[in-house]
Structures are given as C-alpha cells and as structure tokens.
Amino acid sequence: MGITIAEIHLEVCSMCKGDGYVQLLLGGSETCHACKGSGIREKEAEKGEK
Template sequence: MAQTATTTDCVYCGGHGYVQLLLGGSETCCGCQGTGSETEDDGVSKIFVGDIPK
C-alpha cells in the first residue's frame, strides 16, 4: 500500500508560521517550525515533548 501525504494549514498558527505573544511580539510556531503548513502522513503521528507523560 502506498502512503500519501497531504499538506494543510497549521492548526496552531493558522498558516502564518508564527504566533502572537500576549505581552507583545511573536515567535516561530512550534507546530510547523515556521513553515505555516503541516504534512500529515498516513500511519505516522506526531508527538511533542510536552505530550509525553512523566
């Protein structure tokens, strides 16, 4: 079976590549590393360091 990949706007930054901080300024989105899009591969899931139980 061939795997397919689709590209969608990042759910964290809305496709901008950065997030606005509450106290001013912005920083690179941790969800897409500044690209503004996410690639979703079949059968592969993303795990962020903050999601790992201690």
C-alpha cells in the same frame, strides 16, 4: 525497476493559521513550534486509516 511515491497529505497549520508565527500575549511574536515556521503541517492520519 519502479519508483514508488509516498502519498503525503498537507494542511494549513492549526496553531498559527498558516502564518508561521504566533503572537505572544505580552507583545511580539515567535516562530510556530508546531510547523517550525512553514505554516504547513503534515495531516495526521485519522483512526483506522493507514
């Protein structure tokens, strides 16, 4: 019996720059929709990468 660990690549969210929120143009802020407020996103696989 073995354990397989999936390889996960994480990177700082490019939408909020890792802050977890975005500034609104008319003032205030809201939770980043891209990373759901965590500031970290799973890195997207590049073309040809499995």
